[in-house]
């Protein structure tokens with residue numbers, strides 16, 4: 001997971017306070033609940049989460065296939081939520097390539113004709129160029145020799161490759177894929193995944209819903225949805241053992257705190273207050289030696305955490321933690337009470353954190369002894 005993406009540059013896609021509700025017989029259901037998200041140029045982002053967590057709804061909102069109940073979606077500054085149906089169709093055709101789980105090629109058209117369709121619809125390129133481009137795209141996905149076949153004549157993996165070629169027809173900057181490998185054998189899935197990966201390296205931005213943990217590990221960043229909300233990515237990275245509903249509870253109770261370069265965050269010997277996860281900068285773990293001198297035993301980086309030892313084992317802070325001299329530090333923090341509650345509900349998280357706390361204490365003893 002790349003936690004150091006260029007958050008300072010302008011996002012390509014920005015979703016603000018997005019809400020989607022559906023009317024049902026039992027009343028309104030909230031499927032997306034005030035989602036904020038940013039996606040940057042050339043990022044490969046996986047969207048994961050249990051079935052029903054809102055992944056498809058989010059993708060459809062970004063694609064302009066469905067409209068938000070509340071909130072805003074900007075793509076390269078264009079307020080997608082404000083476009084009319086006609087504007088939306090043209091905008092989508094030029095800016096978004098979409099790949100679905102079940103390929104959705106038109107069955108009565110040849111593969112070549114399927115790829116020509118988006119270019120015809122948006123009136124992109126001259127008719128002659130369209131055919132050249134379609135053949136070029138088919139050759140990129142190694143399907144050129146099948147150009148005149150109908151979708152039913154090729155395998156599922158091959159259909160998905162053609163669907164990727166179709167998504168690329170108008171050379172959109174963004175590709176959205178909703179479980180594109182969910183219906184493929186592992187070999188075909190791998191080929192399709194690698195095609196997306198290559199497109200990212202060539203400059204596309206890809207947002208892909210997946211259930212495949214192996215794939216989610218190979219992308220730049222993962223968005224985890226639970227009950228229509230995005231789990232804080234640092235929480236997911238720091239305590240992956242927490243069940244999604246507990247991660248969501250943690251996310252909702254985070255406090256953001258910033259420290260200047262060199263500032264002390266925790267002081268050795270004082271009472272602990274919080275559990276901290278670093279989101280930016282470098283934190284030094286400083287131990288006071290028997291002679292009174294201080295040494296830096298280790299450095300912690302974004303996605304790593306501290307404060308767990310004292311909260312798990314009781315007692316005063318075992319070390320001083322401070323922002324490194326040349327970096328300001330941002331953290332998200334959980335109160336002692338919230339941390340204890342979460343840990344009491346998750347045996348897996350408690351076990352993992354306890355084990356790490358013991359390893360860290362052993363390291364500290366070793367550091368002291370080696371002085």
Ligand SMILES: Nc1ncnc2c1ncn2[C@@H]1O[C@H](COP(=O)(O)OP(=O)(O)O)[C@@H](O)[C@H]1O
Pocket residue numbers: 022023024029031049050051052053054055056057058
């Ligand atoms: N048109 C709809 N009407 C009512 N409920 C819907 C509609 N579309 C989706 N939902 C509900 O929204 C929730 C999220 O759906 P979805 O975004 O498809 O989840 P996911 O893709 O993560 O499995 C589900 O509970 C689903 O039943």
Ligand SMILES: [Mg+2]
Pocket residue numbers: 055056057178
């Ligand atoms: Mg879905």
